[in-house]
Amino acid sequence: MIKLVGVEKTLGGQRVLQGIDITIPAGKLTTVIGKSGEGKSVLLKHMIGLLQPDRGQVWVGDVEISRLKGRALNDVRKRFAMLFQGAALFDSLSVFENVAFPLREKLRMKGTEVTRRVEEKLEQVGLEGMGHKFPAELSGGMKKRAGLARALVMEPEIILFDEPTTGLDPLMAKSIHDLIVAMHQRFKFTAVMVSHEIPEVFGISDWVAMLRKGKIALMAPAAEFVKTTDPEIQEFISVSGPVALSGTASR
């Protein structure tokens, strides 16, 4: 579904990605982990063309997007949605208008059909009755839910999640994870998530990839990943204790 081949990227004089080779399987939830500053968000932004690699290729299906611009790139982006770290809700629009935004702008949809789809999505993410509120009136968790509703409303093939639970308390983070998993199981989209939530990600992901020193150190199904014998990776994922397959740290 998504494939990066030999992707290199330098930002601000620093070599962030130093030859990324990764294939994201279709219909699965893949989580990218790694230390802070390794370039996980940079990697994610390459997948949707927000950044172009200095070298290498980015494939979405059978389209190579690394040098695409304008309408050609927009045609690829129509397959995507993205939940940003801060949700990136438009401040001047209400929650309802934020979720309706892609429907009105891209599908030129109007009237009761927009209302029906938006209210359906808000209910699915647990924000029913909140459509009239503005982003400034929402908590962090509610913003993420609203951002998720906006990402889901166009029923995309691929959703990218950039640290969806950063800044949230453990209970709220768990509820966001549960929501992502529930939506993934229901709508079967391809999901790529960047997350620091170890060991929780092993309980919700199909595949896990670790970014280390600008390259993919390991990518494997979650159950195999936790059994890795690489001492550095084991140290990283076991910071809260040895990881059980349920995605919790066993003490």
Next chain:
Amino acid sequence: MVERLGAWAIELIQEMGRMLLFVLSSFAWLTRPPLRIVQIVKQLHFIGYKSTFVVVLTAGFTGMVLALQGYYTLRKFGSEGLLGSAVALSMIRELGPVLAALMVTARAGSAMTAEIGIMRITEQIDALDTMAINPLQYLIAPKLVAGLIGVPLLVAIFDVVGIYGGYLVGVELLGGNGGAYWNSIESAVDWKDVYGGILKSISFGLIVSWVCCYKGFFTRHSAEGLGRATTEAVVLSSVLILVWDYFLTSVLL
């Protein structure tokens, strides 16, 4: 030192090129559907209508102080009857376009830079990109159009209020001749003066919205970056208005 100077010169030329590409791309997107009429009207409301109070206030006091200074100067030569033309020509040719544009820069321009800068920092502009919506078409082009329409309208208001402010002081307060005030305006002001004022106001409207939108769009990702962008936008807009005013005046005269 030569190397630093060279690097600075190259950076300056690159910045000028980026700014030109920015405004040309934005205008190119204007011609493609959807036409964003609602956004244009909203921006016109923000830049134009909401700046009216500060423009009226500035215009009133500018006209009043112009009349105050002018009256006593002209009285030395027994030419108080020319007060109306002095106030009107100053307003229409120079003070109206320049001061109105500077007020719009301070009020609406800085707000535009801050709004777009915050959208950049909080990834709202990236969100538009990911939804395959061009940020130049959705965000920037309506602001450019609103600047081109709104500032000339504000300048017209500025001129009228300023002339009446001059009348208030010159005639009502200082006892000048009201008939002479209006007659001198009618005889001195012609279409060339008005046309020059309109041309200036349109170009100043473009400068304000262009520079302020550009600085906000390319804000660095930090609070310090946003603060710097807002300051640079206001300073650069103001300087460009004054510099362009000189060149346009030298061409028009």
